Amino acid sequence: GCGSGGGTGGGGSDAKIAFLMPDIASTRYELFDAPLFTAKMKELCSGCTVLYQNAAADPAKQQQQANSVLAQGVKAIVIDPVDSAAAASIVQTAQGQGVPVIAYDRPIPDKKADYYISFDNEKIGQMIAQSLVDHLKATKATGGILQVNGSPTDAAAGLIKKGIHSAVDPSGYKLLAEFDTPGWQPPKAQEWVGGQITRFPNQVAGVVAANDGTGGATIAAFKAAGDKVPPVTGNDAELAALQRVISGDQYNTISKPIKIVADAAATVAHEFAQGNKPAGKTTLFDTPSQLFTPTVVTRENIAEVLKEPGFAVKIADVCTAEYKAACTELGLS
Amino acid sequence: MTAADLSDERLRQATGLRGSASALVDRVRAGELGMVPVVAGLLVICVVLQILNPIFLSSTNLVNLLMECVPVGVIALGIVCVLLVGQIDLSVGSISGLSAAIMAILFVKDGWPAWLAVLVALVAGCAIGVLYAEIFNRVGIPTFVITLAGLLSFLGLQLKALGAIGSVNLPFDSGLVEFAQLKFVPPWLSYVLVLLAAAWLFVVGFLHAAKRRTADLSARSTRFLLIRSGVLAVGLGLAAWYLNRTRGIGWMFVLFVALALILHYALTSTKWGKAVYAVGGNVEAARRAGINVRLVYTSVFAICTTLAAFGGVLGAARLAAANQASGGGDVNLNAIAAAVIGGTSLFGGRGTAFAAVLGVLVIQAISSGLTLLSLDSSYRFFVTGVVLLLAVGVDSLARRTRTSHGRA
Amino acid sequence: MTAADLSDERLRQATGLRGSASALVDRVRAGELGMVPVVAGLLVICVVLQILNPIFLSSTNLVNLLMECVPVGVIALGIVCVLLVGQIDLSVGSISGLSAAIMAILFVKDGWPAWLAVLVALVAGCAIGVLYAEIFNRVGIPTFVITLAGLLSFLGLQLKALGAIGSVNLPFDSGLVEFAQLKFVPPWLSYVLVLLAAAWLFVVGFLHAAKRRTADLSARSTRFLLIRSGVLAVGLGLAAWYLNRTRGIGWMFVLFVALALILHYALTSTKWGKAVYAVGGNVEAARRAGINVRLVYTSVFAICTTLAAFGGVLGAARLAAANQASGGGDVNLNAIAAAVIGGTSLFGGRGTAFAAVLGVLVIQAISSGLTLLSLDSSYRFFVTGVVLLLAVGVDSLARRTRTSHGRA
Amino acid sequence: MATLQLSGISKSFGAVAALTEVDLSVDAGQVVAIVGDNGAGKSTLVKVLSGVYAPDAGTIGFEGREVTIPGPAAAHRLGIATVFQDLALCENLNVIENLFLGQELGPFRLDDVAMEVRSWELLRQLSAKLPTVRLPVAALSGGQRQTVAIARSLLGDPKIIILDEPTAALGVAQTAEVLNLIDRLRENGHGVIMISHNMADVRAVADQVVVLRLGRNNGVFDARSTSSEQIVAAITGLEDNVVSQRAARVEGADQ
């Protein structure tokens, strides 16, 4: 039988829904998106199955996964494309077989998907960088900014990079140097930042890092150089990063309302699976869309964010023995 | 009377059915039926995967599977050549990515005709191979290092080529993309092809046997040849029938098989092929036999990189896009692994073109089978490793005694 | 009178300075001074990089460089062992990631003492190696495939282990992180160590020469030994002085050098070491000489995976975090490349522990020099490839004649 | 009672039966020569004895007990030392390392001076013409390698020494030294199995000549009382063979 949100439509009661995620370099897909989406789907329709796949940053593999779920007769595909351009081919194939495609997180501009649910990466880049710039201005910091981007072969990293530039370039702070971290690897980021500390001794006012892994590596580089750690950004609000924000090592990270987005995606996918055509809140790329805004997390607002109902990370996990003191100080006990 | 080549009294004569059977076991152990255990391994994992998920052996899935193995398979064909001479190419991924980028830019952005864009990409690939071989022949840097440098350099060029755009879409209605995604062999033609293949196998075998008989050498009996062709016709026919229940056999897969057959012919039936095996087995002996070893290296690397470029083009066509990640990920490792899984030795001198075909089928079957399972990434990685061991283990166990005879 | 081992009249006697010089050239060509050309290559790229960016050879940067090469360097030490027996391990990256995860979870989440957490991680690494060797010895699957399966499986385990958290911070004030980031040898101690090393080299050399002279064999003159120790003392002393101008020599680097020295001793001066080279040179000959070949494989794989686990722990300590990306990316390729660049053969039987040290220095120097330049990724990849070829080309050219003598 | 006693040994490779029910016995202080045509199975028999191959059938007795020889290490432990026809040296190791492979002095701290001294001793004894012992074996001439392989078999104190065509690549002086050596080994009570195609050498040192033909026993002869011609006839299976024909022709030409 169908769950609470479901109608009585025939196809929807034991439908298969595909949930195709792009990579494991960013931990959120495995940790949050997939389980939250699945949970919501179960709630909507207990007979439905979610086919979760992760393409590990390989567009060809994502295509293979899409073909595979189509062969299994899914009723809808929710996809976060590895490469927005290449995903057009997936949309083409799926729609050719009458399966609706919901673009998740990243848009598919070249081929009209059936629905688009997201916060966009460019915006994320812009937000973390802007938050840092504002902070630097507020503290009247002098010097320049280092920019640690994501993988040069990752389309999402390119979007974030663009967003960061849009905030850093007009900020008045000099961009000292930037680096595309091969494969998002933290040790590479650490090595690069270490070199830049040598190159620009005492000139680094702040570092914009494109995700929490590279952010953590940046902090480690400053610590290893025995220098004071300047404000460093992050992105993804993963547990370790939240702890660093609490302890004051990292300036900010960004929390995406993944639960809300995943729930919305599940609802929309369920609608499609039943043969309905849900309407969008707005239209983007000619596609009915729902957009959500992420929240920049800093020491100021971390308590609120963590206490928000439904936030993916539990306070108890964050405030381990080591961070107890800082947590109490911030009113998180 | 026994034939001239079977007259030694130490040869156990294989007579009757039991004789043939024990001869068969002998031959598997001696590694002469090299492919049989790999096929057995492939069957084992197919059964396992089918049990885990009944869609695995469905016609639709198999159709997809065959199409998906082509780009890496084509690259693996080239890798087999390089491994046969005891060298390695770590840069096939980058080369395939670069050639995809070149092709896409020339075709889409500069509006060249598709064939010309593809040709230029292939020529670029070929030039890279020649460059590698020149460096290897003249400076003597290990190919591991040369191609590692190539991996980095050509990735750099690929990023540069795609520069500000990052990703290029190929139009869906272009012949290239249609070929890679939507062109299937019509059912009647597939059966005709199967019959042609069987007939051809018989005719070639028959003529060869006749020639051997005239020369007073042992030859396969016509009955054996008939049965062999029959088995082939029925086997391929059934496969074609099953695939034709849905979309059928992709032309791209036919192209792959054709390439493998051509390479097989070149390796087994030409002077060049013998030179390749000789160089892989014992370079110094090959050199002393008057073989132009440098030319062999050059040809082999040129073939490898050209096929890598071709694989890249096919991959881009299948994906209908070329981007910065093209050729990245595990393309390198998968292509080399396919060759090795199929039984090609990393030390040179042992392997066949079919090794690439079988190896890539094993890899794709595992990958597709586990994709169907919707496991967590962590489980999927783990299970992939275990299933891979299982598939290759069958082969290795069958050859166990062979190694113990000092003939690894 | 000439010593008993130099009495053959065909031996050109190296007398005087010119004789020694030509003997030196002979030895380089014969590959006996294997490391000299690699060092020359390293110097060449250092000069190039310094010209491109004057910060490269600054004391601070060199201090960083030495620290950064330790995790991959430790892994490369293990790879050298595996390559020496003619096998390969593709999974060192995954193993290092897994061991980092195990260590971090036990240490941070479960609150175990650091040493115990590290120990458990190392034992896990060791167990993996023993498992590999068992599969290889019993089933005979090529180690390329076994370790490829391991690469996937242990990546899966790593993801699973980090499961719900994804990333674990190591406290910056823990001994482990401080060791990897902030612990440097005090200047006075560094000079003492340099002097001890030089004295030790002299004493060992002197005792050995005395023993040889008693046995009526040729021996190095005391003068030569004195000069050698003097050169070492001055060279290391200058290096230490230069590094001491800023933070000095990291204890972690000292640990790496100590590991390399231990491995060097084990490979050159123990029965086990000779067995390793023998197995790599000719397994069948080693087996016939009564060597327990399986045990050699087991020991070598256990060492390799243990060192990989140790490298992972050190890498996590340096980063002050273990996450899902630990050990990913090019750790595998860099570790293998370091061994090969240092002169270890992929075919077994040739290589030294110092190969790993030099190779990783080359890789890190290139990487550090180019990251300092702030090039576009595309240029950086390209230039990295070219510089790598340059560095290794020097070595290869120096050995050119050697290969032409059939002694590759 | 024979030190080493083989009976009914068979061994096939795929479709080729290399050995069929071969018997052989060697006593202490006895030199047994195995002769036979190329491909007769001599080396295969040697490899069965030294644990390289497991026989398909047959039993091996050593000092009265029935034994199995599962590997070369087991053969070493029994006291069987072998010089293989293909020498089985490691080309990447130098002469000393090859000589002492598997039986190095000082397992945890190799005593290279003692090993070098002992190496020169052994090699001089065999008249080896080596310029230096620090060369990798890859750089040695054929005869030098063979000398190294022979020297190696003398290192332990084996009960049975098997020499598979030990003098094939040796110069005249070295051959004479090896024959002297075999005489000495016999005097010291070692059992020696020697394979050779040189009838003069065989008759000079052997006590007994065992003939193999196409993988089967083809007669056992007393070395001293049998003529070369008889042995050659047993090897080739023909009284009138190419060897006797050539001898006759050469004699005819000389006259």
Next chain:
Amino acid sequence: MATLQLSGISKSFGAVAALTEVDLSVDAGQVVAIVGDNGAGKSTLVKVLSGVYAPDAGTIGFEGREVTIPGPAAAHRLGIATVFQDLALCENLNVIENLFLGQELGPFRLDDVAMEVRSWELLRQLSAKLPTVRLPVAALSGGQRQTVAIARSLLGDPKIIILDEPTAALGVAQTAEVLNLIDRLRENGHGVIMISHNMADVRAVADQVVVLRLGRNNGVFDARSTSSEQIVAAITGLEDNVVSQRAARVEGADQ
């Protein structure tokens, strides 16, 4: 005028001088034997001749012209075929493939039937005892391999054939066949260089004996008019050597 004329050839490996100013000449229809102790430099000389090593000094004349032999292919083109001491076979290839390596019939469509027929012909002619020609060379006995290597050198129609210890691993029958073969080659006007440690064989087929000692020429003898003892004395550099001592002892024991 000699077909092949070497003068002043020197070659060193690192600190070891393997050849020092060696001279040699071979005519058409002449069999020249090169003899010498182990490590005397015989194989090195052969390798210089067949383009494997480049000499450090010295000149090579071929049919009156001065030539350089930059590689084995060049030697093949000149008409020099060589059987190397280490045989230089590819173990992974079978007998037919090894025989025809580099000179396959039908480059774009190998004629394997013709090659197999020709292989059996050649091998029978040398009395090879091969069960089948489809075995990889790795599975052959030492003598079988050597036969394959010798058969290979006969495939083209070389002007000079160089045989480096061709009979070392051969059985008595095969050795006789090879000696017969050398006789035939001489009769057909080929030049033959043969290296051997077997004085009987050398004196049976050679016209001229060239002695090398420690990498230098040590005399040229007429094969027929010189006794074995004289040649052995030139090889070892001593009248009173281990060979003569052993001969004396054996004779003494016999009396």
